[in-house]
Amino acid sequence: MTVSYHDIVRASGLLEGIVAKTPLVKSLTLSNICQADVYLKLENQQYTASFKERGAYVKLASLTPEEREKGVIAVSAGNHAQGVAYNAKRLGIPATIVMPKNTPYTKVHHTRSHGAEVVLTGNVFAESLEAAGRIQQDRGLTFVHPFDDPHIIAGQGTVGLEILDENKDIDTVVVPIGGGGLASGVVTAIKSRRPDIEVIGVETKLYPSMYEGIHGKEFTGGGVTIAEGIAVKQPGGLTLEICKEKLDDVVLVEESSIERSIQMMIEIEKSVVEGAGAAPLAALLDHPDRFKGKKVCLIISGGNIDTRLLAQVLMRGMAREGRLVRVRIEIPDVPGALSTISALIGEEDANIIEVYHQRHFYDVPAKQTDVDMVLEVRDTQHGQQVIDRLIKEGFGGRLLGNTSLD
Secondary structure (H helix, E strand, O other): OOOOHHHHHHHHHHHOOOOOOOOEEEEHHHHHHHOOEEEEEEHHHOOOOEOHHHHHHHHHHOOOHHHHHHOEEEEOOOHHHHHHHHHHHHHOOOEEEEEOOOOOHHHHHHHHHOOOEEEEOOOOHHHHHHHHHHHHHHHOOEEOOOOOOHHHHHHHHHHHHHHHHHOOOOOEEEEEOOOOHHHHHHHHHHHHHOOOOEEEEEEEOOOOHHHHHHOOOOOOOOOOOOOHHHOOOOOOHHHHHHHHHHOOEEEEEOHHHHHHHHHHHHHHHOOOOOHHHHHHHHHHHHOHHHHOOOEEEEEEOEOOOOHHHHHHHHHHHHHHOOOEEEEEEEEEOOOOHHHHHHHHHHHOOOEEEEEEEEOOOOOOOOOEEEEEEEEEOOOHHHHHHHHHHHHHOOOEEEEEOOOOOO
């Protein structure tokens, strides 16, 4: 099996009016930060907030009438589930989605809202996959693979065609890699028309499966990553073959850089992205010399990030930049002392986020107490300004070092 440029062109015609031709925009601010011309292909603006819609529709549209009547089954805890469920509903195909039991409720809810039957089973993906195999055999369903399928790859490759049609000047494309479906399709589309354009894959260091596969190394992926959409321990056989032949490079990025990229996309571009979607920007942050001076298109693959996780990422980003600081203040253990220091902090235009009033476990005199606070400030210098004011007013205090987030 293989995937040709003509397969991708046919897929593009099939998807006309079905999926959004997402914007390709230049970011002036990111260009200045990264010292490159940075363009963003915003696949997070698809209806299900992910490129996965493309391949899912192409695959489902290829089924025979008999296969459509019996239905399809997929295993996913994220974007593939929603892509299959949404398009199956549009085509009138019964869909069963098997998800691990610990899948966040919002993802389960969204998948069910598209009309799919959701089966929650297994503690890890492998157990869910095994359960899906049993259901597939029992019901005679067609399995829709998340990446290692020619129809899926051809559908994802239409992203590459749109990039070529929308901007003729780009010389580098950076694409996130999990199982390799998106990367395989994009590199096939681009290299067929513009072999001079570099196509570079990016993976998190915790799951370097395509990098290891291309270089003939043992697969070692594992651990908890914020980029769960590309947390794949082993790429597909077909996707590995295509990427090994056609990709120019695969780079690896740190978790902290993915976090920073999520924050930057929110604050600079006002665009919500998930960890996998932020990985291409993280590649520019971790490998600046590799991309300096180039005209780079970053494929922002998706925007389905848990809201609680997003909030945590943004708050950690503020701490990293010194806009959240921890302080320890020594006060007499008397009525009104806490009120006084709160007023002083307010006068210095700082905002109290958290307060920990500790009398029993610190080595302080019995008539004194230490108060730990988290303050929102302009920067670390502003935090020190608050401490200086408290000391001037007769209170002891100091900034506490933030635990390194890098």
